[in-house]
Amino acid sequence: MKTLLEVDNLRKSFGGVAANDGISFNVAEGEILGLIGPNGAGKTSLFNAISGEIPPDSGEVRLLGERVSGRGPALCAARGIARTFQVVRSFDSMTVLENVMVGAFARTARPRAAMQAAQETLEFCGLAARADRPAWSLSPPEKRRLEVARALATRPRLLLLDEMLTGLTPTEAQGGVQLVRDVQARGVTIIMVEHVMEVVLPLVSRAVVLNLGRVLTIGAPAEIVKNPEVIKAYLGDRYAAA
């Protein structure tokens, strides 16, 4: 299968903390890759590097062979990388449709075309009925969907989902899982960060486990759950959290 994204020995420290400490892996076109790990493992930092938000100290990210890291988020978006945020970000003075239009304007300068694309995307994400509401008035699960819709409106090749299912009720999460599958069926490659292994593992073809800024292991879900190091990192985290 064709490789879409290469993360090559990526390093990033904040002060003394190595958030990402030499991370390497590839993502194949069309797959859903899980990215898991305990709090502070460096998952969001990795998304920040891939999406161009924060330049890495060293190493690089390549999309279809072209270096995109360190060249800014606008370039990454133009090349086809879109993301959602762990802490939801919406344009609260704008309507839901207008929020998604901002994304759609990444591919067209014509307002009508952007509006049409945004309406289609909202329909796809099950938010069409909310189109003319102000974004701030949405419920938390709707806001998560709005983020996905906004990102999809940029017509990405690669979509980074940062804990989009966290904090949802089981029913809402089920809806989210279905949305992720629908997005994949559209031909979008996905990397999803999720804390809860039970939620991600059934969805993904492979998962990368991060711990303390390093890759602990990469593999199919069945291998991941049996890996003693993963169990230790997770149980350790849970005990610490308890």
Place this chain on the structure above:
Amino acid sequence: MDNDILRRRRRELITGVIVLAALAMLPLPIADVYTRNLLIITLLYAGLAQAWNILGGYCGQISLGHAIYFGVGCYVSTLLYVRLGIPVAFGLFAAGAVCGALALLVGWPCFRLSGHYYAVATVVVGEIGYLLFLNWDFVGAATGIYVPFKGESWLALQFRTQKLPYHYAMLAFVAATWIAAWVIEGSRWGFSWRAVRDDAVAARSLGVRVFASKMAAAAISGFFTGVGGALFAQYVGYIDPDSVLAGTFSILIALPAVLGGVGTLWGPLIGAVVLIPVSELSRSYLGGSGRGVDLMIYGGLIVLVALARPQGLVSLLGLRRRAHENAA
């Protein structure tokens, strides 16, 4: 297919045309010079506030140094007229262009600062501009420049006693800024700017070039503020740093927009209509006690609006009714 956005925009355009037409009729039955002057000044501030709103409202970059664009606009067109005989009809474009470029020059370093630091930096820039002109002999330093009267002319916008031509000049200025804001609201730029204002991180993740957006908004805002300055200079016939570059102008340009509702089409006009007559009346009734009192009144009004109507006076009109209905 029709939808909310298109319908709202069409309705706003129609309302805009009606309001502008009404403002064109307004001075006709009024013979009183004092009132006509008040209308002219109100229109001037409505246009200036809309120019400010393009950067401060739509793009969320609060400038407290817009006096520099206003003042430089005054000086550019006046100098072109006095030294080279170029009438204001052309000079105002030069004033706009210089001020647009100046806004880019100011934005280049200042937009690297975030939030309140940007606002603080613009205050400093405004003060620097004032001090430069105060000590610059070529532009008359503290003495200022008289605009010589060269006979009645529309091109030079000079009239001995008539007020009406100035009313229409200012109204054209208001129309130009309003239409600019209307066009921006519906364009990719407008969407990008509002996204930058609401959440710059999310905006750039969607491909919005944040810095370029701020620069573009600043240039357009500076352009129109400079044009307003050019018209004002021709109207009053005399400029000096204290009357066109003082820091209070920066506040006066921003206040109507803040009062009326930032980032809205009608906020600046409504704000100016409420604020400017109040301030002019208070100044003439309270006499020579000067600037202090009207500033206190502004302050009071702002506090009142901030407490009662954080979205500005425009929200009283139900222009955003739909949004509130939906929110319920």
